[in-house]
Amino acid sequence: MTTSAPLGPPEGIHVPLITPFTDDDRVAVDALAALARSLLDAGAAGLVALGTTGEPSVLSAAERRAVVEVCAEVCRERGATLTVGVGSNDTRGTAEELRALRESTPEAGFALVPVPPYTRPSQDGVVAHFTHLSAHSPVPLLVYDIPYRTGLALAPATLRRLAALPMVAGTKRAVGSLDATSVDLLADPPPDFTVLGGDDLYASPMMALGAAGGILASAHLCTGLWAGLAAAWRDGDAVRARAAGRLLTPLAAALFAEPNPAVAKAVLHARGLIPTPAVRLPLLPASPGATASALERLAAAESVHIPAHLG
Numbered sequence: 515m516t517t518s519a520p521l522g523p524p525e526g527i528h529v530p531l532i533t534p535f536t537d538d539d540r541v542a543v544d545a546l547a548a549l550a551r552s553l554l555d556a557g558a559a560g561l562v563a564l565g566t567t568g569e570p571s572v573l574s575a576a577e578r579r580a581v582v583e584v585c586a587e588v589c590r591e592r593g594a595t596l597t598v599g600v601g602s603n604d605t606r607g608t609a610e611e612l613r614a615l616r617e618s619t620p621e622a623g624f625a626l627v628p629v630p631p632y633t634r635p636s637q638d639g640v641v642a643h644f645t646h647l648s649a650h651s652p653v654p655l656l657v658y659d660i661p662y663r664t665g666l667a668l669a670p671a672t673l674r675r676l677a678a679l680p681m682v683a684g685t686k687r688a689v690g691s692l693d694a695t696s697v698d699l700l701a702d703p704p705p706d707f708t709v710l711g712g713d714d715l716y717a718s719p720m721m722a723l724g725a726a727g728g729i730l731a732s733a734h735l736c737t738g739l740w741a742g743l744a745a746a747w748r749d750g751d752a753v754r755a756r757a758a759g760r761l762l763t764p765l766a767a768a769l770f771a772e773p774n775p776a777v778a779k780a781v782l783h784a785r786g787l788i789p790t791p792a793v794r795l796p797l798l799p800a801s802p803g804a805t806a807s808a809l810e811r812l813a814a815a816e817s818v819h820i821p822a823h824l825g
C-alpha cells in the first residue's frame with residue numbers, strides 16, 4: 515500500500531474552496547486555480563477540495579476530479595497542505611475512495627471524512643466505520659463531525675476512541691455551538707490528534723480553547739486576517755486575537771446568513787474574483803440583501819488595521 519509523505523498535523527487556516535461556475539454552468543477551472551493561489555498567497559495554510567462548501571454532491575465525477583487536480587497542482591506549487599473531502603455512509607465504498615485518492619492524488623495530505631451521514635449508526639457503529647477506514651486508508655483521516663448535516667452527534671468517549679485509531683489525525687468540529695464535548699476534548703486533548711474549528715462563528719473561541727486552526731469557508735475573504743487570528747491564538751496573543759475575532763465573527767455571520775456557499779460566492783463575484791455567483795440546485799443564489807450585508811461587513815473588516823504592537 516502506498517502511503518502519503520509524512521506531514522505535520524494540520525494547523526492554521528484551511529480554506530474549503532467554493533466551486534465557481536461559468537455562465538454556461540461548467541466548472542470555471544481557471545478561476546478556481548487563480549482563487550486557490552490567491553488564498554495561499556494571502557496566508558492560508560492549506561486548501562480543502564470537495565468540502566461541503568465545494569458543493570461536491572452536485573458535481574459530476576469528472577468535475578470532482580478536475581477540482582481535485584486544480585487544488586493538488588496549486589498546493590504542490592506552493593508547498594501547502596491539501597485535504598480532500600471523501601466519504602459517505604457506505605464504509606467499504608469510502609475505503610475504496612480513499613485508496614483511489616492516494617493513487618490519483620499523491621499530494622493529498624489528509625482526507626476529510628464525515629461521520630457516516632443519514633444512516634444514524636450507533637456510537638459503536640461509528641467507531642467500527644472509522645476502524646475499518648483506518649485499517650484500509652493510505653491517507654490520514656480528519657473526522658468531520660457535523661451533526662446538523664449527518665444527523666448524528668458524537669459522544670466525548672467516541673471521539674476519544676476515534677482519536678486513538680492509527681490513521682486518524684484529527685477532527686474538524688462543526689457542531690453549531692461551543693459545546694461541552696469541545697470543552698472536554700480541548701481541556702485534555704488526545705495525543706497526536708488535531709482539533710480544527712469547523713464552524714466559522716465559533717472558530718475564534720475554539721482556537722482560544724486550543725484548537726490548532728480551522729477549516730472555514732469565510733476565510734475566502736479576509737484570509738490574511740483569519741490566518742493572523744489563528745497565529746495570535748497559537749502565540750497566546752489574546753488581545754490581538756480578540757481584535758481580529760471581533761471583525762471576523764460578524765463577517766462570518768453575514769456570510770452564513772443564507773445556506774453556504776451562496777453568500778460567499780455572491781461576494782466573491784461582486785469582488786470580481788469568480789465569473790458568476792451561481793450555485794447549483796437545491797441551493798438558491800444569495801439574496802441581494804444578504805449579499806449587501808456581507809459586502810458591508812467585509813468592507814468594515816478590511817478598513818481596520820490591527821497594529822502589530824497590540825498585545
Ligand SMILES: O=C(O)C1=N[C@H](C(=O)O)C[C@H](O)C1
Pocket residue numbers: 530562565566567568660663688712713714729730731732774
Ligand atoms: O466546506 C466545509 O468543509 C465547511 N463546511 C461547513 C458547513 O458545512 O457549512 C462550514 C465551514 O465553513 C466549512
